[in-house]
Amino acid sequence: MREVFVAGVGSTSFGKHPDVSIEGLAANAAAQAILESGVDRTRIGALYLGNFISGPLNGKEVLAGIVAERVGLPGNIPCTKVEGACASGGIAFRHAWMAIAAGMCDAVLVVGVEKMSHASTAQVTSALNCAMDNEHDGPSGLTFPGLFGLAWRSYAHQYGLTREEVASVVIKNKANGLKNPLAQMGAILSVEEIQASPMIADPLQMFDCCPASDGAAVVLLTSASLLSGSAFPKIKVLASAQTSGSPRIAHHADLCTFDATVTAARRAYEMSGLSAKDINVVELHDCFSVAEIIDSEDLGLIPRGQGAKWAQESRTSVEGEVAINPSGGLLAKGHPVGATGIGQVYEVVQQLRGTHPNQVKGANIGMTHNLGGTGVACTVNILGVAE
Amino acid sequence: MTQASITLRFQKCQACGAHEAAGIDLCPACLGKDFKTVEVSGQGRLASWTTIRKPPLRFKEEGMYHVGVVDLDEGFRVTGRFIPQEGDQVGDVVIAIATRDDDTHTPIFKVSKS
Helix, strand or coil, rough: CCCEEEEEEEECCCCCCCCCCHHHHHHHHHHHHHHHHHHHHHCCEEEEECCCCHHHCCCCCCCCHHHHHHHCCCCCCCCECCCEEEEEEHHHHHHHHHHHHHHCCCCCEEEEEECCCCCHHHHHHHHHHCCCCCCCCHHCCCHHHHHHHHHHHHHHHHHCCCHHHHHHHHHHHHHHHHCCCCCCCCCCCCHHHHCCCCCCCCCHHHHCCCCECCCEEECCCCCCCCHCCCCCEEEEEEEEEEEEECCCHHHHHCCCCCHHHHHHHHHHHHCCCCCCCHHCCCECCCCHHHHHHHHHHCCCCCCCCHHHHHHHCCCCCCCCEECCCCHHHHHHCCHHHHHHHHHHHHHHHHHHHHHHHHHCCCEEEEEEEECCCCCEEEEEEEEEEEC | CCCCCCEEEEEEEECCCCCCCCCCCCCCCCCCCEEEEEEEEEEHHHHHCCCCCCCHHHCCCCCEEEEEEEEEECEEEEEEEEECCCCCCCCCCEEEEEEECCCCCEEEEEEECC
């Protein structure tokens, strides 16, 4: 396998973009990544685009080909849209990585994009519910906030979990978001304000849930031969793992863990020769507050049952033992679903370059974790500053 | 007084014995196609529950409702509707008291208070 590097990144802000089309968001972020990389567009051999619900919410498909044309990529290159619910972006990244590692291409553009904020909550909930097993779980009326409401109660029963402990994740990520100019809703929040917010899927309340967002993020991956033009430190992809898990609640014996995350993390550690202790900064899939607690334990960063306590003790802050979601995460930065996995890579690249607005001091190795549906798809990447 | 559970209908693979909910015509365990409808007790243990206050379009008119995950005594897990009562705990014994009168036939569970 060949070594794969990040040659350039680009991103729109995450939030509301009522006047920009979904392809316009993607093209703007793509142009940034291409220009920053110094790579000539004629060298780009493929495009992978992660998107989940452009069909139901925007009435638009074949986005990969549309975006390629918008940014003047060479004609006739393979352009592929991939879908894996909230992990769509991560899956696009891994396929681009494989194409370069295998020697099929020297440069691949990876695009993640979603446009959701124009739709009603019920429309968005219905579109997201396409990622559920609608033969078995959907008929009950379960939703994704509901899935994490179930997980919260199950976690509380197994390990103990207070409203105050979960609030500490929200408070941290919202405060981090305030430092990130790309974030949709950073804030300084108190436990009382979180407790006073409306119930969404008990015990989940409004501030425990990520917002609906518009946004795009883009990464240009290349082989070593195309890196010479870059003024930035070399960022290498040390591991890229993708796994699947059961789409059915019935097959999740433990509601406080996602098998797809556990196995993806294990593969990423094996591939990179690193362990959880080596990771300085993590952007993980906190679609809901309790998800960050579960994810951080599934990734092996924090012992089982300790995720919330670590947040409460500031051990996951920017100055902590392992910085989790310094971008604000999905809770504060926003969750334009298909863009999220690429947005996480964008954030980690800024950290490793030392240019992040909420910088983790001396960050050399970073991880991204992107989880789709009921844990049906997962990607974990490890990136590092190359020697 | 203890309320009795209604029975629930599932499909059982005649080749390998795996239980499946309705709507499956191929057994994921053995790829067999021979299913027989079986009735199970509808009694089990509560794995978790939540209250859906932001429903999808399909259930929007209900406003809010409760969903529960139950481990049936026959050894498999189902997602259904739930009627919460004061003091419910994960692990409590639950019974199915009805199935929804619509095309989903989703079972409705509640904790059995003895």
